[in-house]
Amino acid sequence: MLESARILSRCDELALCSELPGGLTRVFLSPEQRAASELILGWMREARMSARVDAIGNVVGRYEGDRPGLPCLMLGSHLDTVRDAGRYDGMLGVVTAIECVHALAAAGKRLPFAIEVVGFGDEEGVRFGATLLGSRAIAGTFDAATLVAKDRDGVTLAEAMRSYGLEPERIGEAARRKDEVLAYAELHIEQGPVLEAEGLPVGVVTAINGFSRRRVTLKGEAGHSGTVPMGLRRDALTAAAECVLAVESVARSEPELVGTVGRIEASPGAINVIPGEVRFTLDVRAPHDSLRESALAQMLSRFESICAPRRVAVSVEVLQDHGVSVCADWLMAQMDRAVAAEGLRVRRLPSGAGHDGMAMHALTDIAMLFVRCKGGISHNPAESITEEDAAVGARVFARFIADFVPQKP
Numbered sequence: 001m002l003e004s005a006r007i008l009s010r011c012d013e014l015a016l017c018s019e020l021p022g023g024l025t026r027v028f029l030s031p032e033q034r035a036a037s038e039l040i041l042g043w044m045r046e047a048r049m050s051a052r053v054d055a056i057g058n059v060v061g062r063y064e065g066d067r068p069g070l071p072c073l074m075l076g077s078h079l080d081t082v083r084d085a086g087r088y089d090g091m092l093g094v095v096t097a098i099e100c101v102h103a104l105a106a107a108g109k110r111l112p113f114a115i116e117v118v119g120f121g122d123e124e125g126v127r128f129g130a131t132l133l134g135s136r137a138i139a140g141t142f143d144a145a146t147l148v149a150k151d152r153d154g155v156t157l158a159e160a161m162r163s164y165g166l167e168p169e170r171i172g173e174a175a176r177r178k179d180e181v182l183a184y185a186e187l188h189i190e191q192g193p194v195l196e197a198e199g200l201p202v203g204v205v206t207a208i209n210g211f212s213r214r215r216v217t218l219k220g221e222a223g224h225s226g227t228v229p230m231g232l233r234r235d236a237l238t239a240a241a242e243c244v245l246a247v248e249s250v251a252r253s254e255p256e257l258v259g260t261v262g263r264i265e266a267s268p269g270a271i272n273v274i275p276g277e278v279r280f281t282l283d284v285r286a287p288h289d290s291l292r293e294s295a296l297a298q299m300l301s302r303f304e305s306i307c308a309p310r311r312v313a314v315s316v317e318v319l320q321d322h323g324v325s326v327c328a329d330w331l332m333a334q335m336d337r338a339v340a341a342e343g344l345r346v347r348r349l350p351s352g353a354g355h356d357g358m359a360m361h362a363l364t365d366i367a368m369l370f371v372r373c374k375g376g377i378s379h380n381p382a383e384s385i386t387e388e389d390a391a392v393g394a395r396v397f398a399r400f401i402a403d404f405v406p407q408k409p
């Protein structure tokens, strides 16, 4: 029996593993991740899975099929959060997948394939500025150059792994072979308003939009705020203000395009000093790679033309680029059937948010099921779902798993 109340109470319990008092922030390789992982390991074992932490800190549970050692249907989502997050982004997918296995185990059922459930340690990329680290390690596409990326305290990824008890040299051991994994499927809250507007509890994802992420540094000259006349200044922050507006105006030029400056820092940062340097992040996303690439090029060229007359230098660091990840037709068809079997209208929709499937796509075919969330609000403590929708999502996902037929080789 699938227990939707348990799905929600487990999301509540995970939300207590937080560095933010009274809210939820849980970043990669933190003590809070360790606490959340302990909970997940316990729930996996309760669902009669063998459970372990892999070489990059993902939690991996395995429920054998009708004989040991079969290739698996891999299910999962992430356990890390943004800062001051909601409690369902990521966690709902991990907890629901465990619940589906729990129901199979309680009924003594084994399938003609194994099931693995993964709680990815890093999807959001909050701590090191590089996303999808957990799923990239499993997909075998982890870039060792990321090991020197630093968090806001100057701790490198390699150092953080060591303090967590992991060995960076052994990350390769987390990678899975293609013949071990039949497909990857993830349940996730929609994080947008489409399902709510159409009165539907779930939707089948067609593709995950691509993204480009950059760190932009503008260098002007710090100076005395009382003495330097306006015409003689090289103020990096006023230049940055214009750049932020340029991002907005380029992104507004196409309905499917979005562009965000989510973080900005000015130095030296005093009331009576002209800001000499500004660093800001840029995140551009679109459902077509060519649209995203041309928008990004336009934004960067606007930065140059804004900054040149201000005598402010622009430098741009590439953080990440990811093309659109298309969900597999054969898996979407099986997910459609699971939705229809619950008596629901099948609604297909693209994902504007990034997901672990983007990395898993390099290893295997992917599918996603979205669950409606209130007001489409996410990356916000107000994120909310109903128990009824959690139950529908779990039923559809459980049916997808039970009826799953691997693609013929």
Ligand code: GLV
Residues within 6 Å of the ligand: 123, 124, 352, 353, 354, 355
């Ligand atoms: C992850 O949630 C992202 O889309 O940034």
Ligand code: MN
Residues within 6 Å of the ligand: 082, 089, 124, 379
């Ligand atoms: Mn997120």
Ligand code: MN
Residues within 6 Å of the ligand: 078, 089, 090, 123, 188, 354, 355
């Ligand atoms: Mn997510």
